[in-house]
Amino acid sequence: MADMDADTAAHTEPSVEEEEPFFSNLDLLLFSLIVGLVVYWYMSRKKPEPIPEFKKLDTAAPAARETSFIEKMKKTGKNIIVFYGSQTGTGEEFANRLSKDAQRYGMKGMAADPEEYEMAELARLSQIENSLAIFCMATYGEGDPTDNAQDFYDWLQEIDDEDLSGLNYTVFALGNKTYEHYNAMGKYVDKRLEELGAKRIFDLGLGDDDGNLEEDFVSWREQFWPSVCEHFGVEASGDDSSIRQYELKEHTDLNMNKVYSGEMGRLKSFEVQKPPYDSKNPFLAPVTVNRKLNKAGDRHLMHVELDITGSKIRYDSGDHVAVFPTNDSAMVNKLGQILGVDLDVVISLNNLDEESNKKHPFPCPTTYRTALTHYLDISQPPPHQRPLRAGPGKALYHSWVQGACRNILAILEDMPSLRPPVDHLCELLPRLQARYYSIASSSKVHPDRISICAVVVEYETPTGRTNKGVATNWLKNKLVTDNGHKSTVPMFIRKSQFRLPFKTTNPVIMIGPGTGIAPFMGFIQERGWLKEQGKEVGETVLYFGCRYKNEDYIYQEELEEAEKKGVLTQLNIAFSRDQEQKVYVQHLLKNSKEHLWKLIHSDNAHIYVCGDAKNMAKDVQTALQDIAEELGGMTRTQATDYVKKLMTKGRYSQDVWT
Amino acid sequence: MTTKTKAEPKSSGVTNGGARIVVDGDDEVLSPTDLSEMLAEGTKDSHDKAENCQFVKDFLRGRIKRELFKRGTAALYFVYAAMEEEIEKNEDHPHIAPIYFPAELHRREALAQDLEYFYGEDWESQISLSAGTKPYVDRIHEVGQRDPVLLVAHSYTRYMGDLSGGQILKKVAQRALKLPSTGEGLNFYQFEGIHSQKGFKQLYRSRMNELELDAETKERIVGESNRAFSFNMMVFTELEEIGKTIKEEVQDAGLGHSHAEIMEGGDINKCPYYAAKMVASGNPTYACQLAMTLLTHPPCQWALAAWVALLAGFTAWYIL
Ligand SMILES: Cc1cc2nc3c(=O)[nH]c(=O)nc-3n(C[C@H](O)[C@H](O)[C@H](O)COP(=O)(O)OP(=O)(O)OC[C@H]3O[C@@H](n4cnc5c(N)ncnc54)[C@H](O)[C@@H]3O)c2cc1C
Ligand SMILES: NC(=O)c1ccc[n+]([C@@H]2O[C@H](COP(=O)([O-])OP(=O)(O)OC[C@H]3O[C@@H](n4cnc5c(N)ncnc54)[C@H](OP(=O)(O)O)[C@@H]3O)[C@@H](O)[C@H]2O)c1
Ligand code: HEM
Ligand SMILES: Cc1cc2nc3c(=O)[nH]c(=O)nc-3n(C[C@H](O)[C@H](O)[C@H](O)COP(=O)(O)O)c2cc1C
Secondary structure (H helix, E strand, O other): OOOOOHHHHHHOOOOOOOOHHHHHHHHHHHHHHHHHHHHHHHHHHOOOOOOOOOOOOOOOOOOOOOOOHHHHHHHHOOOEEEEEEOOOOHHHHHHHHHHHHHHHOOOOEEEEOHHHOOHHHHHHHHHOOOOEEEEEEEOEOOOEOOHHHHHHHHHHHHOOOOOOOOOEEEEEEEEOOOOOOOOHHHHHHHHHHHHOOOEEOOOOEEEEOOOOHHHHHHHHHHHHHHHHHHHHOOOOOOOHHHHOOEEEEEEOOOOHHHOEOOOOOOOOOOOOOOOOOEOOEOEEEEEEEEEEOOOOOOOOEEEEEEEOOOOOOOOOOOOEEEEOOOOOHHHHHHHHHHHOOOOOOEEEEEEOOOOOOOOOOOOOOEEHHHHHHHHEOOOOOOOOOOOOOOOOOHHHHHHHHHHOOOOHHHHHHHOOOOOOOHHHHHHHOOEOOOEEEEOOOOOOOOOOEEEEEEEOOEEEOOOOOEEEOHHHHHHHOOOOEEOOEEOEEEEEEEOOOOOOOOOOOOOEEEEOOHHHHHHHHHHHHHHHHHHHOOOOOOOEEEEEEEOOOOOOOOOHHHHHHHHHOOOOOEEEEEEOOOOOOOOOHHHHHHHOHHHHHHHHHHOOOEEEEEEEOOOHHHHHHHHHHHHHHHHOOOOHHHHHHHHHHHHHOOOEEEEEEO | OOOOOOOOOOOOOOOOOOOOOOOOOOOOOOOOOOHHHHHHHHOHHHHHHHHHOHHHHHHHOOOOOHHHHHHHHHHHHHHHHHHHHHHHHOOOOOOOHHHOOHHHHOOHHHHHHHHHHHHOOOHHHHOOOOOOOHHHHHHHHHHHHHOHHHHHHHHHHHHHHHHHOHHHHHHHHHHHOOOOOOOOOOHHHOOOOOOOHHHHHHHHHHHHHHOOOOHHHHHHHHHHHHHHHHHHHHHHHHHHHHHHHOOOOOOOOOOHHHHHHHHOOOOHHHOHHHHHHHHHHOOOOHHHHHHHHHHOOHHHHHHHHHHHHHHHHHHHHHHO
16 A cells, blocks of 8 residues: 555645645636636637548558557547556546547547557557547556556566657646655656657646546546647637537426525425425524624624524634625626526436536526526635636636636627627636634533624725625624515535544643634633633633724723633734734733643643634744744744644644634 | 566556554653554554555555445444444443544444445344354453443554544545435444544544543553454454355456446456456455354464454565
């Protein structure tokens, strides 16, 4: 077995563990959106050219040997061959899908097991016009090939004088990031073929089975085909169905009871609520409190309480509550207007790839209005868009969309020539994701309610627009009673590992500036409750930070009360802007380093960090390493390891987001 | 990774070895006497062996017969039913309460669902406790009744393992057995109550380290964990032996369509790929056969099981 230590692997990754899947997902979806729009835009300017035909090239070939893939390709009129190195079938499945894809682009492909063919023939593939070899290669063991690719691998290693200069190729690698030799086989084939003179016509794709291999593959493939078409100078077959993943079906006579109106899983699950509640079946929790926390300043920090009475939902302090927001109806209407469509048409988008287990991009049948309100993200500008490799839209999209924080509405407003069909847009837009909040209450004290502490996101874009955060603005407007109706929030709980120590006597050190205080409000409630129960409770130290004492020192009364009662044994607050020089939580950590070190090193304290992942969490970690180095008499490396080990052993926990 | 008839790849200077549970040996700085570290360190060798025994290796390559997978699931059902029964009984025991996570960890229900999927509604009447699994189950009940602190070792060995390598096994099984992507038959590997396995393992370690234990008890827990590893190897060895008697076609997804084409209406033995593989993989069975012979003598079972499992693992590791 290879080195699969999950913890070690994770050390090389950003510490934003919680957030990562969400963002890579988003990246992917946004990327396909951009590519889709570019392709659409590009194609809509040009008349489709006739599709070249890849007819049988050589019908008079002599009876071919079974091991000659060239003969087989010639006989069957194929120009693309997809080799797979696969042990458990994923690579083979991808190869089959790629070979089927080819048809949609006016080419013909076949999947092939390298073990069954004479691979030295690769040097002669150029005999076939517009030919291309694709390799789907999985990695095993210690960066080894699969059994069926072993001979191919050996051959690649042995040949030195082979000239593969006529060979067009591309590689998609299948692997798993938790292994030390991540995608070694795919990378090797990609590099080696280039060394031997072959022409890489599209960049290596890296699939990570630890993340989402299917999505890695799909996004690679979506970029790959347009690039192949471009390379061979062919247009993808005529109409743009060739680049569509879903097929539109309009329903005219469907009973509205069969139409999704925002449910995540079961139809009508919002009308007839049934536990257990989860991401497919969220609970509609009434909002019982919604108040502004900050005393002044132009931001809006809020405390929201959700009533979970009767839901059978249980939570622990430190868990996350997920909420499903909806988009601003004015924005949805505007989209409908710009695109000139009736938003109340009932539709389904059905996957053209029948093998895919994702039948629809979002629950169908539904209306465009519901899709754009509940299921699709229409307000997020692409945050970290991967650079576009080629194509006419590169410069345009990169700075124009990302740089200027344009969301889809802004894009359509500023680019009147771009009017994609609304169903195509629905296919390309990313899914609207649930938003997570660290629960700011303790179930010991409040078993029937869940508190959220959040800051409303609102910012100016370079084009002079105001972008508003979807969930926080929606939450802000969830008044306790709305025209006599209770406001409700679709929510579910996600368990976390951010937990108070089991032994109440163990000290806890909580570090959470800004909204990072959220879970600690729950922790403090719980430690207070334990004290009231007569339990002996260890030291409870809080490091909080905000901008100004008189503006955003949130929960001031509660915190000072807890300190008075001795629940908080230390309340340290860094007001960053009340003086010339910035004062942050990490500065206060340094100020009380002796005591901290004793708590950590001798008294088994648990450290908790919550809030901003980008800078704060890293700076705090560095500060703690400095303290270990100084007071523990360690070298830098030892101090770094010391802190890492605290993490591995669950004594240094982070609940951070970007 | 390869069958031994083929040369090892020459490129990277790789070493043979198991998944490294990376814990620096000589770290004096941060409580090396914490139970989580003693366990990781003290079961390293057992882990290497477990991972490298033939059955596990075959499994990892996607060479697993459906029948064997079903039996393996049944064996796990008996093990987890016993373990969770004893944990429930000792739920308030000061050494169990901190690591009591029924919602997150407990597998009995999940295994029952899997068995229902594989065997149908009357699954309970179709499965039975095998000879290779019985000593494991007996031991769990024994410690649960006489020495509950040792349940920590059993629970560590299984749950932490399931949260680590288990996810790989799930994917392999899904592909090799062509199980539905919706997860039927694989509920065992799906921890619905755990969002981040890495994060949960950290929490679990912190809880083990909060247990108030003297040095001697910690050593005993490490010892028991190694024993739990041996019991697992016994289960694997038994499955491997049974596998040899089952004439089911190897569910080798790697052969896929091309294989199906060759084999249309044909005899599997004519398939050159299949034949070569049988020759190559049929080798390191001697140790296992020995194990089975001994296992049929109940008095020897117990004492020898650990040794045999060790030997089998070692032989497999050495030969391959
Ligand atoms: C595990 C976890 C716990 C969390 N806990 C909390 C919590 O307790 N409290 C809390 O308030 N939040 C918390 N969050 C964050 C929360 O989930 C939301 O991301 C946040 O509230 C914003 O959601 P939104 O829908 O309002 O904004 P969105 O519509 O999602 O907009 C946010 C996006 O806008 C962009 N953006 C924001 N500001 C700017 C700017 N100045 N310039 C350019 N672009 C910008 C960024 O791309 C950002 O990702 C947590 C997140 C996670 C993952
Ligand atoms: N929109 C922004 O400008 C901005 C900036 C930072 C974070 N964020 C994001 O907004 C989310 C919520 O922020 P919030 O409103 O709760 O926090 P906030 O009120 O913006 O910040 C809380 C306190 O943390 C301070 N701080 C800034 N950088 C820090 C660092 N590197 N280390 C320690 N403290 C630091 C701030 O000081 P100063 O503000 O005086 O420097 C402030 O006193 C976070 O997840 C974060 O990712 C946004
Ligand atoms: C099937 C082959 C196996 C593979 C691929 C495998 C893989 C792994 C991996 C990658 C880890 C991660 C180490 C870490 O997170 O620090 C791990 C840990 C672990 N494995 Fe396995 N494993 C296998 C078999 C087993 C078996 C058979 C057992 C016992 C029944 C087992 C028990 C454990 C335990 C207890 C840990 C936790 C170590 C710790 O963090 O203290 N594993 N395994
Ligand atoms: C036993 C085993 C070992 C693996 N070793 C590696 C490795 O060293 N590097 C890597 O990137 N991926 C590794 N993987 C991940 C596989 O390459 C990945 O799961 C891939 O999708 C399998 O494709 P296949 O189904 O076509 O065989 C390993 C998987 C297993 C089961």
